[in-house]
Amino acid sequence: MEAKIGFMVKWPERENIFKIIPPVFKEKFPRLTSIVDCFEIFIDAPKTLLARTQCYSSYKKHTTVKICISCDPLGHINFLSRAWGGRVSDVHLVRKCGFMSPKYHMPDNQILADRGFTLKEDFATACSAHLIIPAFTKGKRQLSAKEVEESRKILSVRIHIERVIGQLKKKGTPYFRVHFRFGV
Known part of the structure; x- marks a missing residue:
């Protein structure tokens, strides 16, 4: 995935990060740096039982891989994790993928997420x-x-990450079918 879409993933320079926030967002969230979510991509069932259990998503009722993604307020992808088995929870994936790092977030940065991301204390502690x-x-x-x-x-404001995911899935569908056919 990195080879095909890695060129789209870039974390903005720290001094420019707040210059890019559109005025409409700036009044609502003046220190907004990213909007984060996780999404799943359907894959063919892996041959090994262990891989199959790791990839089976009870939410989607199918074998999937799950990816953590973040975008800035303009909709540019600024973080993309490696693919995990679809069984992993969003909270566990965000904890383990490296997104909660001082490398990406400065003190007092604002990050928007969905209801399921019960990680307020984790972000406060980590970065x-x-x-x-x-x-x-x-x-x-x-x-x-x-x-x-x-x-x-x-x-x-959070709807923008859903739009980014939709575009990524729409444009990346043939790539995802070919490269994730054999599972994780």
Whole structure:
């Protein structure tokens, strides 16, 4: 994958990172450096039982590989992990792929993620960055008006990573079929 799309992956220079934030994002998240998510790509079932169990995604009900991806506010891919078996959780993948590193994040940087990324303390400890996720109703009957408004604000910006993933899958489909045919 690195050989085919590695040219698209570049972390911006630290001094330029906040210059590229569009004004619409800057008012919502002034220290936003990246939007992170994980996505899965379908693969043929590997021949070995161990590889097959590592690649089977109970969420997708198919054998897949999972990749952690991040983009900047302009939609440029700035981080792409190696492929992991589809069975791995998003949280485990982000912890182990090297994304939570001071190499990428400065203190007080803001990173947007989905609800499932329950890694606020991990990011704070590893690189003093702020992971921002939408509120969820776990343990509550419903969200407060403030939580709903904050979640909408986050989701209006986080949609960009979904668009990047969609474009990557759309343009990369023949590549993914050929190179991931035999599994991980």
